[in-house]
Amino acid sequence: MARMAGRRTLFAAPVLLAVTFGVFVVAALSPFDPVKAYAGTAGLTASQAELDQLRANLGADQPMAARWWEWLTSALTGDLGTSSVMRQPVADVIGERVGWSALLALSAFAVAVLLGTGLGVLAARRQGGWLDRGASSLAYTLEAAPAFWLGLLAIWFFSVRLGVLPSGGLTDAGSDVVTADQVVRHLILPSLVLGVSQLPWFFLYVRQGVADALQEDPVRGARARGVAERRILLAHGLRSGMLPMLTLIGSRVPELITGALLVETVFSWPGIAAATVQAATSVDFPLLAALTVLATAAVLAGNLLSDLLYGLADPRVGFDG
Numbered sequence: 001m002a003r004m005a006g007r008r009t010l011f012a013a014p015v016l017l018a019v020t021f022g023v024f025v026v027a028a029l030s031p032f033d034p035v036k037a038y039a040g041t042a043g044l045t046a047s048q049a050e051l052d053q054l055r056a057n058l059g060a061d062q063p064m065a066a067r068w069w070e071w072l073t074s075a076l077t078g079d080l081g082t083s084s085v086m087r088q089p090v091a092d093v094i095g096e097r098v099g100w101s102a103l104l105a106l107s108a109f110a111v112a113v114l115l116g117t118g119l120g121v122l123a124a125r126r127q128g129g130w131l132d133r134g135a136s137s138l139a140y141t142l143e144a145a146p147a148f149w150l151g152l153l154a155i156w157f158f159s160v161r162l163g164v165l166p167s168g169g170l171t172d173a174g175s176d177v178v179t180a181d182q183v184v185r186h187l188i189l190p191s192l193v194l195g196v197s198q199l200p201w202f203f204l205y206v207r208q209g210v211a212d213a214l215q216e217d218p219v220r221g222a223r224a225r226g227v228a229e230r231r232i233l234l235a236h237g238l239r240s241g242m243l244p245m246l247t248l249i250g251s252r253v254p255e256l257i258t259g260a261l262l263v264e265t266v267f268s269w270p271g272i273a274a275a276t277v278q279a280a281t282s283v284d285f286p287l288l289a290a291l292t293v294l295a296t297a298a299v300l301a302g303n304l305l306s307d308l309l310y311g312l313a314d315p316r317v318g319f320d321g
Contacts, residue, residue, distance in 0.1 A: 012300045013313045018158030019296045021068055023289045028064040037305060071289055090286045094294065095273055100170070101271030104190055105260050110197025112252075114200025117245070124210035125201070136207070139200035147197040151266035154193050165189050168268035190267040197259050198252055205245040208239030213240035257295050258311040 062070075072083060080090035084215040123132040142150075159167035166172065166189070171182045213219065216238045222232050264273035272291060 012297070014220060015300065016293055016296055017072075019292055020072065020289050021105050023070075023292045024064050024068040024285060027283050027288060054101055059253045067285060073288055073291070080290045083275075083279070083284055083285045083287040085282040086287065087276065090290045093287060094272065094290060097270060097272045097275055098294070100269060101264065104187065104194065104269060104271060105256055106262065107187060107191035108194035108198065108260070109256060109262075110285060111191060112198035115195070117197045117206050117242070119199075120203045120206025120245075121210055121233065123207045124214065124237070129212055131209075135172075135203065139203045142196060143200045146262070147194060150197055151190070151193045151263050154189050155266070158189060159184055169268070170270050185262050186269075188269075190263050193267075194256070194259050194263045197263075198256060201248055201252060202245060204292070205248050206242065209240065209242065209244045210237045213237045216240070249302060249305060251303075253299050254295075257298060 074081060078091075080094075081092050082088065083090050086093045119131075119135050122136050123129075126132055155167045158165045166186050167184070170186055172180055210233075214233070216236075219232055219236055222236065223229075260271065261273040261276060263269065264271040265277070272294075275287065275293050278284065279291060
């Protein structure tokens with residue numbers, strides 16, 4: 001396990017370097033001018049000399065490779081630079097928001113895994129039944145439903161029509177104190193929407209895996225010996241059927257991140273979505289590079305986690321093979 005994790009870490013380093021360099025290349029080719037974005041309305045009346053001086057102060061007059069190298073060497077020492085659009089250190093921008101994004105993503109992931117696994121097992125146990133047909137039809141429908149559309153639909157039904165859950169934000173209107181009760185209430189809708197948007201893949205993988213496992217010879221032999229169906233389902237069907245689902249965890253991380261950005265925007269959740277959009281449209285090099293590295297690291301960590309879980313669940317898989 002340690003050797004595999006070490007190899008993956010060594011592999012991650014050049015990947016992250018390439019990703020950050022790509023961010024600066026794309027930003028350099030962008031039609032947006034970071035100096036005008038930084039100056040805002042004041043840039044409309046500023047002289048060319050003032051804009052050139054501001055460009056020099058921001059380091060935007062340097063070649064793209066020089067800007068990337070300067071950012072990289074500073075980042076390796078812990079200095080991620082200063083966000084030109086947020087007017088504060090990049091580390092502070094991320095630190096204030098990443099915790100809320102992580103809370104939303106983890107809550108949604110738990111919803112997707114638990115509901116997807118439970119429905120998948122029940123559907124596989126009675127293939128062709130009303131639950132199997134209904135859940136499968138719903139899963140295929142949700143696969144095509146954008147996360148932001150599900151969010152708007154949830155707001156209309158639960159907030160506008162029923163009035164039982166808040167429509168967005170982190171706290172109640174007029175409240176300047178963040179309490180656990182308010183956070184939980186405001187977290188329910190976005191986490192459910194994001195979790196439901198990821199649920200179809202977990203459901204379909206578990207359903208197919210458990211259904212295939214229940215058709216294997218060991219299961220037939222256990223049934224012939226009179227072993228209880230519940231024990232067969234939990235001891236053999238669920239364990240064997242979960243193996244394909246474990247490999248899905250890593251591949252769903254990019255979709256989870258993308259969905260989280262959309263859901264955060266719809267529900268005004270104070271995560272990194274707004275910072276990401278502003279960094280991209282304003283060509284905020286330091287913030288954009290740091291957020292991209294963070295997202296890439298999350299994807300690589302998700303892939304490593306899925307491999308570790310698969311190896312732990314199936315001893316036949318060697319970690320160091």
